[in-house]
Amino acid sequence: MDTELLLRIALAGGLGALIGLERQLRxxxxxxxxxxxxxxxxxxxxxxxxxxxxDLLANGHNIALDPSRISAxxxxxxxxxxAGTIMLNKQMVRGLTTAAGLWVTAAIGLIVGSGMYAIGIFGTLMTLVVLEGIRQLSNRLIGQRYMIMLSLAPAGIDLVMQTLRKRHIRVIRSSVARNDDENKDCKMTLEVMMHARYKPAEIYSQLLAIEGMHKIDIR
Incomplete structure (x- = not known):
């Protein structure tokens, strides 16, 4: 019995490592x-x-065993x-997939700990398919989500949006804020959340060439 329990812990650690490795690489x-x-x-x-x-049950103690209490x-x-892996940055939530992965990893540990090895292994494989396979499929169909922050002259905002449309980049949300109301040559901060099928660094040079562009930050 003790050997089998040790094997359960080792198997759980190995399955958790497979999921954690994918997250580490990302x-x-x-x-x-x-x-x-x-x-x-x-x-x-x-x-x-x-x-x-x-041992308590064997000694005849008047207690009722409920194996589901601790797992619950x-x-x-x-x-x-x-919740500690979820971050909110500029109204953009990050870390939800990692949080869900931790939740599933805990479920895999509980399953393996209860002795249902096949289900635990299958659950691990399905999790990896979702994390990696579905990610690639999603990127090909709708692209990855990026946030671009640009500091530029007001006249360049329309040129930025035109450049993104020409490259078939789908803009999810954009917002503009003025940096200096008193200066006639004031800079504007443009935030654009978008889906792109390639890294926006590939259009970095095009955006930087826009007249009045001061700074570009791609996240």
Missing amino acids: AKEAGLRTHILVCIGSAMFMIVSKYGFA QVVSGIGFLG
Whole structure:
């Protein structure tokens, strides 16, 4: 029994590593070590939930065993860790996929800890398909989401939008803010959220060539 439980923890760590490696390669907020720890911890919680009170039951204590109680706390508790990977920057939310990945990784740990190895392995493969395969499909169909911040003269704003349209870039949202109301040659800050099928760095030189352009920041 003890050997099998050790194997469950090792398998959970290995499956968590597969998901964490994909996140690490994408330079996401939670990477390899985080996913391994989440999966191992979930497996151990499930093991103690199922087998940790066998001595009390064997001694005839008048208690009722509910193996789902600890695992249920893992499901709710992992939300706090996932929330730490979500960031709001300039009204643009990042980290939701990583948070969902941590949530799924916790589920895989619980499943492996309960002894359902095939389901845990299949769940890991499906997670990797979603994280990598669906990502590539989405990028080909609608492109990746980017945020571009430009500091430029007011006359250049229309030229920026025309350049993006010519390159078939879909603009999701744009906003303009004035930097200096008193200066006639004031600079404007243009924020553009968009979907592009290639990195916007490829149009960096075109945007920089626009008259009155001062600064470009691509995120």
